[in-house]
Amino acid sequence: MATCKECKSYFPLEENPDKGDCVRRVVDPRQEYYQSKPVNASDDAVKCASFAKK
């Protein structure tokens, strides 16, 4: 099972690598930006359309 930890977008917290941020680049019709959302290293990434293995 793919997990967030294996994804290129996963950036672990230094103080607790089991937790981290999913950081992705987004291009919407008006602007480009980077977004960040807290995730757990072990979160299921099977259904994540943005999953990209490290």
Next chain:
Amino acid sequence: MAQAALKDTSVEEFETRQQWWWAAEKKRSGRLDYLRKAIWKKGAIGGLYAPGVKVDLERAQLQTRKARELEFSNDAYVIKFARMIAHILDNKTIFITDHAQLAGYTASLPHTIGWDPSCASILNVEVYNDPTAIPEPADESQKIIQEVNAYWGGKTDLDRMMPVFDMEDLMKMLSGSIGWGVPLARGGYSSKDYEYIMTGKRAFQDIIDELDRKIDEGDEMTHAPGATPETTDMYDKLNNWEAMKITLEAGIRIARRYARLARIIAENFEEDPVRREELLKIAETCERVPAHPPRNLQESFQYDIFIQMMSRTEAIEGAWPSRPDFYHGPYYDKDVNIDHTLTKEEALDLVGEFLIRAAEVCQFKPKWTREGLQGIDGTWVWTIGGVDAHGNDACNDLTIALMQAARLVRVANPTLSFRWHPKVKDEVLREIFECNRQGLGYPNMRNDPVLIANTMHWYGHPIEEARLWANQACLSPCPTTKHGYQPMRMANATANCAKIIEYVLTGGYDKVVNMQVGAETGDVTRFKNFEEFFDAWTMQMKTIFSILVRAVNRARTLAPRLTPRPFLSGISERSIESGMDTFEPSLERGNAWITAFTWVENIDSLAAVKKLVFEEKKYTMAQLKEALDANWEGFEQMRLDFVRNAPKWGNDDDYVDDIMIRCLREAAKFSRELKCPSGNSWPILPENVSGNIHYANIVGALPNGRRLGDALYDGGISPGPGLDKKGPTAVLKSCSKIDHITDGRAFLLNQRLSPTQLAGEKGYQLWKAYIRTWADLGIDHIQFNMIDDATLRAAQKEPEQYQEVIVRVAGYSAHFVDISRKTQDNIIQRTIHGLG
């Protein structure tokens, strides 16, 4: 405009054609141009959100999940609520836009609108029923909304408050005929204790340290031998302090999440070394604030954005009380003039971006609110200029930079509101004129000496505090001080005043909503003279105002317990000191007011009745009633008589102007009888936002000749469109008969001036002399539209070519293409005055 045409036309050519929006686009920096065009337009158009703008479901889900988790916790409600806020801040998606130097947004993504599901079920139902704003895939989103709504049903603030209101009053308010909001303490206009939090003396970590001391002392006291009423109170205080601390700590954590994101982008994605440095500066900034006081302009702006973002996570704020030049000005001065760490151009980029960051803020609001605030999300009326606590001119270089940046980014929200006083320098006045001449519709002008006296008169604020006022919403000054700031002004004390005169004629029965709303003042056809008619008017006025005020007073009294605001309390000296929630009425002097929508219809109607019915006896009251009952249909000649041959407000005609003064003084007298929970008065404030259009189909035919469906007059004391026949000085003279200190809280006056006449130095000198006359006459407010009819009509025909044309609607500005056709027509109908 096609890019080639834009490129081939010079700034000067655009300016000669008065196409200020194209000139601005060519003049602003690449960064500002990108950020300005990156904004998702959030203001509703015709009551609907723009295509692509969607409700943010993430926050609603985060809050609901945490609320479920805490449901059976033994914690006090205020602590549970603080934990919900912290959970949202810790887990929401955040973003940093390319080229941006500032970060922080109320919702999760740039195109989303924040939705707080804990405020009111009637709001949640609107989310469910708004297909245009529900994110794709719709089925999945509907399911989420259903689940969220099912949880909050019966648990929202308003649901919990409803049973404690008087049901009859509540039904009258919710009928939508006399008021414009709900008595909700977490939904309205929050002033803030900027003197405590924005003066660089302290920031969140300092307050947390203070809270720790308070909690330790309180804990010790509750466990020492003895038991007194103070001990009992201390348990509540400990809960409040703990809740404040939870939210402030969460505020520091989310800032550090932004810092971390900026570092991740800089170290892993960004290839441009200049942008990499900017990202590292963002990281450094967000590591510094809000934990610690800002050290430079970027940190100061970022600090403010974080405070606003957190406050809007805690409540739905419909206004943005602010005094940016006063509180950020010292940092501008330090960076630009003393340390030279920023050039003026770099500073202008930051100032412009600060305006843009505010422009994109939006929280989901019900459709009736959106209709009343066409084209914007709320009234972000930022106050600039004025004096300091000692009466010295408070204008600084940032005052000017804000106006210059406003002309470059041309956002409709925030708008600027200038506190004029006799010591204002010519260079500042020129900037104000230039903004107005370039069609922004702002800054509006506020007469500082008058409003300081007014603030002292109505609420007893000491002069040093009264001088520190900022607009709490569109027009009402509120000191940003410990006991002066008002944590929430609820929108439902907004009276649709045209109903006062309508109810005189119907004996209080509302034919639009089919219920008895007003007082039973009897059969109007039996009134023998104007005095009896006026007595009935007074009774209807008192009845409507009382219904609205009773509900606000009730909600405000219960708010500390039922709907607390731990974050807002946490940035308020009086709450830190006392351990009481910011809503506790005994901690403030009070700054309540009744917004009087659709006021002037009363005056023109009373004048028409007095003259044509009671004095000239040209028509009987029965005939008038019959015509009004028929919505003037079949009575067109008679209607025209009431329009043309009755005196109209705004022409320096004592006959009708005396009626205005009499009505205002009756209201002012009654304002003193009405009391807010802090024990202070409820003065009225005539203005409209877009209420004159919203109420067009709710107010019946009136004796001023208006029919059901016709737009109502546009401003608080503005004459009816096209009815001010005697020029701008006559308008000012009529308005000057009002005592702007004691007759009410503030009075909105719209004026249209000719852009052609105001061109060049001569135009400036004419305008300056006009402003001097306005100030000398003691009028508290004036604002201008300086766009000609031809441009506005062209914008109606080819809206895509005029996307950036801004107009002054009422207490706010909006892009002309974003307001309804009816409002557009109403603005065009306003009389264009020539000066001199």
